[in-house]
Amino acid sequence: MKWTKxxxxxxxxxxxxxxxxxxxxLPFQLSDDAxxxxxxxxxxxxxxxTRELEKELTGRVVLTPDFAYLATADKKTEMDRLHTWVSDIRSQPFSYIFFVTLDSDWKTREEELEGTLLWLQSAAFESIKSNELQSFMRSQVQEITKLIRSYWKKV
Incomplete structure (x- = not known):
């Protein structure tokens, strides 16, 4: 389920x-032109x-709004903010929380996360509309769908 009414x-x-x-x-840094x-x-x-992943797993997942953070912000501060989100989410009957990112900085803090990090490696594509990227994304969604379902089977 998407974050829609x-x-x-x-x-x-x-x-x-x-x-x-x-x-x-998602990193955000408007002041970093580079x-x-x-x-x-x-x-x-x-x-x-995440939209394709949500489609594959419809009925069992909620896709939250993006957690945007300043790329140069103190990671401890951002981690505290994220923990606040997770605390609120856990107040509902959510057993599984997955974080999706392309930012390798989160990988270095993975043990501190209150959920499972899905770190996707960035691909060098010119356009989000390229056929190669679409094919790459479909294969990634299939792999991650299998992974998430394996967590569900553990219960």
């Missing part, structure tokens, strides 16, 4: 079946990936 109405009616939250982690396009492309890729 219609999907959240469905979520409210079927909370007992929805046990997984997916949180996109990385503006790179950060925007990361957002495009994460958005494409």
């Amino acid at each position: 219609e999907d959240l109405q469905q979520y409210s009616e079927a909370k007992e079946y929805v046990d997984t939250a997916i949180i996109p982690l 990385n503006l396009e790179h950060n925007a492309f990361q957002r495009d890729m994460i958005t494409l990936f």
